[in-house]
Amino acid sequence: MAMRDYNSMLDEDFRQEVRQFFETHYPDHLRYILRRARWAEMKQWWACLYKQGWVAPVWPQEWGGMGLDASKMMIYMDEMERYGVARPPDQGVTHIGPIIMKYGTPEQKAYYLPRSLSGEFIWCQGYSEPNSGSDLASLRTKAELDGDHYVINGQKIWTSLADDATHCYVLVRTEQNTRKQQEGISLFLVDFKTPGITLRPIKNLAGHAEFCQVYYDNVRVPKENLVGELNKGWATAKALLSFERLAIGSPRRPAYALQRLEQVARARDLFADPGFLDRFTVLKLDIEDLGSLYQRFVGQMKRGESLGSDVSMLKIWTMETWQRLTDLLLEIGAEEGVLEGVRDFGNESTPVDVDMLTSYYVSRPGTIYGGSNEIQRNIMSRYVLKLPV
Ligand SMILES: Cc1cc2nc3c(=O)[nH]c(=O)nc-3n(C[C@H](O)[C@H](O)[C@H](O)COP(=O)(O)OP(=O)(O)OC[C@H]3O[C@@H](n4cnc5c(N)ncnc54)[C@H](O)[C@@H]3O)c2cc1C
Structure with a gap:
């Protein structure tokens, strides 16, 4: 496939192209799934991305990637999340691939990189x-x-x-x-x-x-x-984490939970309850804050600056806001909220299908993986606030 210079495209043109591709090709039944997608269900989508040359957005084109800069990568991720495109088992592309590129021998690069891109190696x-x-x-x-x-x-x-x-x-x-x-x-x-x-x-x-x-x-x-x-190996394994840290702090997951919360609340007339309205408003404003914080770090990446220890704040805020949202979602579901599977929480005129219990479950480990929130707080206190240890 001929190499394309995506970075010289206007942001809006690039966004439209990515959006259209996802909307045309991504399987409908895999949108917004509330669990990690498995290889068996994602391998066709992977093959489709591979054919398009889009499996590895930030890999250099020399190795079959799109060669996106940070700014275009943020658009790519944003569109993935907007359309509810699940993450395939992609650690070969997101993590070990870039490590091999940076630290691997020529033989390792030639052997592992093409196979990790094609989906032969997961x-x-x-x-x-x-x-x-x-x-x-x-x-x-x-x-x-x-x-x-x-x-x-x-x-x-x-x-x-x-x-x-x-x-x-x-x-x-x-x-x-x-x-x-x-x-x-x-x-x-x-x-x-x-x-x-x-x-x-x-x-x-x-x-x-x-x-x-x-x-x-x-x-x-x-x-x-x-x-x-x-x-x-410690330094090698810890290298190249900034994108991961930013990706984990994206406001999309809490924003999606807020959207579901709002739909259910409207259908059930909960905004007439001042107690609910108060809690909803706090959460909505917390997501606004999260959005601004996220944009600040995205801006840093776009300018080619590396991220500092303060990015830990993003992980803490994203995951805890997400958990508080799914707590409230479960609460307004009342006795039905604790039943497994997708249920209709709407009214006769507006059906609202939500799986409240799974939404609640999937937000729980968010404060553990990617470095637990307590550890992120330690990092903040030590390296950002410079508190005594
Ligand atoms: C969904 C999920 C997917 C994962 N995937 C992977 C994977 O693919 N590969 C992989 O290698 N690992 C993976 N992990 C593991 C993850 O990295 C660890 O769970 C995480 O680092 C926490 O370690 P731990 O579970 O041993 O808890 P511990 O380190 O035992 O911590 C237990 C509790 O003590 C707190 N704590 C520990 N030390 C301190 C301290 N110094 N100060 C304050 N509080 C502290 C922690 O915050 C936590 O609340 C995954 C975890 C989850 C939940």
């Missing part, structure tokens, strides 16, 4: 362990050199969509007794077909098995699968 992230989540640097899964291989032993947990993945990028300890915990950690690319790997799915609160425990029992990984320098 990736998951093997960082957290049963006793190492917030305190990730204390991880204990280890890799020891044996001839041309590293032998991995240990256990990972909360590995999202591991049972859809063909590969995992795994943080392991390659040196014990280091001065600092962050030292002696390395990043490896692991093919899930390698003998010794066992997956055990875990069901979340909503009953969906979206993550797994992954056991490594003498898993032999070729030493060429090390990414970046040995024992320096």
